[in-house]
Amino acid sequence: MNPKIKKINTEYEKNAAKITELQARQEELAKQRTELENLDIIGLVRSMGLDPDQLAALIHNAQPGAPVGEGDSSHENV
Template sequence: MNAKIKKIDTEYEKNAAKIAELQARQKELEKQRTEYENLDIIGLVRSMGVTPEELAAIMQAARQNPAVPATTEKEEPDYAETEND
């Protein structure tokens, strides 16, 4: 076999092994990220004293009416858009 082909095959195999290793590491990092996000969410819910039933009701209401603003404060008009030229 041609020496150049052998060299390419060897490099190809090394790269394939590195890719597999990096993909496995990526999956592990995604798993860890999800676990920490879930812990943050659970901590926030518990700190607010919300029961699982109340949380489910809040989430259901949000799905049914997503246009409801998160705050009840009135927004101030943006006067920069109404300038006279």
């Protein structure tokens, strides 16, 4: 076998191993980031004193296209 091909194959396998290792690390970092973001969100919700039903209502009302409350005058007929 051509020595250059052997060298390239060796480097290729080494890079493939590094890629696999880095992908696993990337997944672990993504999990850690999500966990910390979730903890931040929970902390904010608790600091506001919201119960789960109140949080659900807040999120629902903040979504675009959510029904507007009856007391909202911004959608009255002119």
